[in-house]
Amino acid sequence: MKKIETVEQFEEILSNNKTAFIVKHSLTCPISAAAFDEYKQYADSNSEVDTYYLAVQDARPLSNYIAETFNIRHESPQALLFSDRSVVWNASHGGITVNSLKEASIKA
Structure with missing residues (x-):
């Protein structure tokens, strides 16, 4: 599981992977923390699909880009x-x- 923060990183992932999971999460929300824990468990036990995440507080432009695009x-x-x-x-x-x-x- 890799952290991404830029549109360029995101576009590279889409170009280099047939499939990929990306999770957007908040660093301050307990519900987000619980979901992120589930995602980490999945990522640790999965090798078929590459996994990435972004923290919305650190990557707001990327989060908005994904939503809009x-x-x-x-x-x-x-x-x-x-x-x-x-x-x-x-x-x-x-x-x-x-x-x-x-x-x-x-x-x-």
Whole structure:
């Protein structure tokens, strides 16, 4: 799991990966912390899909870019699964669990 902070890093990920998970999370929200823990557990046990994250406080321009480019309302926490430069699955808040991430990656 790698931290990203710039639009350039994000675009490189999309160019170099068929599929990738990105989670947007808040550094100050307990709900976001719980979802991020689920994401970390998934990332630690998964090797098929590359995993990345951004902290919205550190990467607001990137967070906004993703929301605007893919026409997906910004939420935090928010998990996004990209495949072939498109968002094929997303979830927020309590919808971000190890199991939901596993199920989404199998379908991608």
